[in-house]
Amino acid sequence: MLSEILVMALMLAGAFFMFLAGIGMMRMPDLFLRMSSTAKAGTLGAGLLLLAAAIHFGDFAITTRVLAIIVFLMLTAPVAAHMIGRAAYFDGVPLWKGTVRDDLRGHYRASTHALETDSIPEEDRLPDEAGFEVRKPDLDR
Amino acid sequence: MTDALWTVILALLSAGLIFAFLRLARGPYLPDRVIALDLISILAMGFIVAYAVRFNQPNFLDVAIILAIISFLGTVAFAYYLERRV
Numbered sequence: 001m002l003s004e005i006l007v008m009a010l011m012l013a014g015a016f017f018m019f020l021a022g023i024g025m026m027r028m029p030d031l032f033l034r035m036s037s038t039a040k041a042g043t044l045g046a047g048l049l050l051l052a053a054a055i056h057f058g059d060f061a062i063t064t065r066v067l068a069i070i071v072f073l074m075l076t077a078p079v080a081a082h083m084i085g086r087a088a089y090f091d092g093v094p095l096w097k098g099t100v101r102d103d104l105r106g107h108y109r110a111s112t113h114a115l116e117t118d119s120i121p122e123e124d125r126l127p128d129e130a131g132f133e134v135r136k137p138d139l140d141r
Numbered sequence: 142m143t144d145a146l147w148t149v150i151l152a153l154l155s156a157g158l159i160f161a162f163l164r165l166a167r168g169p170y171l172p173d174r175v176i177a178l179d180l181i182s183i184l185a186m187g188f189i190v191a192y193a194v195r196f197n198q199p200n201f202l203d204v205a206i207i208l209a210i211i212s213f214l215g216t217v218a219f220a221y222y223l224e225r226r227v
Contacts, residue, residue, distance in 0.1 A: 012146065031176070068206070080216040087220045
């Protein structure tokens with residue numbers, strides 16, 4: 001009975017966090033904020049749901065499997081988010097207009113696809129490097 | 142009581158799925174669609190886990206493992222493609 005209540009509570013919390021990830025995906029103003037909301041809320045929601053499944057079945061083999069999925073998700077979600085964020089920034093996706101700071105601006109050399117500590121001359125930057133100017137949405141690029 | 146709770150859980154997951162799908166349809170940039178797809182696959186995994194518990198079928202959890210791996214590989218592949226495209 002007690003474990004049943006615990007399972008339902010964890011399931012409800014996990015589903016709620018996944019719902020929040022969906023809301024963040026819809027409502028956040030730019031790609032990077034969307035990514036921060038979904039990577040964290042989505043992983044936490046999936047982790048809670050999986051934990052509820054482990055408690056519900058209460059079997060050693062299943063618990064091992066579930067813990068493996070949780071560890072895998074927690075390892076890969078930040079890696080995937082980082083790679084997409086990096087690629088999107090260099091692809092020229094604009095930041096939100098309320099953004100205060102952009103530390104990467106002017107440090108990407110377009111000819112070698114590399115980040116450098118020194119400031120890059122204007123002519124070797126990307127033509128539409130992510131910044132505060134707005135790029136048109138791409139439909140067919 | 143439990144039935145009502147299950148309805149709430151599945152409704153929350155469905156609402157998240159609808160929002161993620163709207164973002165997939167709206168874009169406006171390609172990376173937006175990629176992260177929407179990523180969220181959709183994580184939500185599908187949540188659905189599978191919820192169904193595994195609801196209908197007492199631990200075998201469904203294997204599908205969740207596969208989905209987690211595939212979604213990570215897909216996102217990394219998209220990121221690689223985006224980075225090469227610039």
